[in-house]
Amino acid sequence: AQSVTQLGSHVSVSEGALVLLRCNYSSSVPPYLFWYVQYPNQGLQLLLKYTTGATLVKGINGFEAEFKKSETSFHLTKPSAHMSDAAEYFCAVSSRSGTYKYIFGTGTRLKVLA
Amino acid sequence: DAGVTQSPTHLIKTRGQHVTLRCSPISGHKSVSWYQQVLGQGPQFIFQYYEKEERGRGNFPDRFSARQFPNYSSELNVNALLLGDSALYLCASSYGQGDGYTFGSGTRLTVV
Numbered sequence: 001a002q003s004v005t006q007l008g009s010h011v012s013v014s015e016g017a018l019v020l021l022r023c024n025y026s027s028s029v030p031p032y033l034f035w036y037v038q039y040p041n042q043g044l045q046l047l048l049k050y051t052t053g054a055t056l057v058k059g060i061n062g063f064e065a066e067f068k069k070s071e072t073s074f075h076l077t078k079p080s081a082h083m084s085d086a087a088e089y090f091c092a093v094s095s096r097s098g099t100y101k102y103i104f105g106t107g108t109r110l111k112v113l114a
Numbered sequence: 115d116a117g118v119t120q121s122p123t124h125l126i127k128t129r130g131q132h133v134t135l136r137c138s139p140i141s142g143h144k145s146v147s148w149y150q151q152v153l154g155q156g157p158q159f160i161f162q163y164y165e166k167e168e169r170g171r172g173n174f175p176d177r178f179s180a181r182q183f184p185n186y187s188s189e190l191n192v193n194a195l196l197l198g199d200s201a202l203y204l205c206a207s208s209y210g211q212g213d214g215y216t217f218g219s220g221t222r223l224t225v226v
Contacts, residue, residue, distance in 0.1 A: 099170030104156030
């Protein structure tokens with residue numbers, strides 16, 4: 001069965017500092033991988049996805065993530081945090097076949113300090 | 115283009131009542147899924163529909179049901195509401211399996 005672990009339910013960074021949000025997955029075969037952001041009282045917005053090809057994936061708002069098969073990781077990074085990045089971030093995995101469903105992690109709340 | 119639209123945005127129901135939540139996918143998207151997000155947790159998969167057929171069901175009781183219409187819109191029905199059904203219900207649509215889901219803003223259901 002697939003699962004997702006997000007290390008750190010709360011992460012605080014200073015404005016302008018590096019953002020690193022961790023995601024590890026468990027899957028018998030390489031899955032599709034996604035990062036979503038959720039602002040208060042809103043739905044989820046897709047930041048980026050890994051399906052195939054280049055393992056370093058660039059997304060919106062300056063975020064990127066690297067798929068590392070050997071480490072079963074898909075960590076999200078951004079070189080310089082902005083106040084507007086404060087939100088909840090979710091990592092998700094999906095099988096490449098069968099039922100198209102996401103398994104989400106428990107989320108990481110990012111706080112950006114002025 | 116309009117995104118995924120859900121209605122209503124907020125809803126308050128009494129224990130034991132029935133509720134219907136509605137979702138209109140992005141035009142051209144044939145796959146619709148429903149998720150339940152309890153406060154402080156990640157979304158949990160409830161149903162997936164593709165071309166009006168149920169393709170997957172999560173670990174939810176039979177009180178939860180759904181359907182997809184010929185225009186690909188969808189309804190989620192919950193019978194005999196419990197306090198624990200209070201959550202944000204998210205609908206998502208997609209063109210294909212690797213494309214990534216686009217989520218709606220959700221329906222906030224409160225059961226009292």
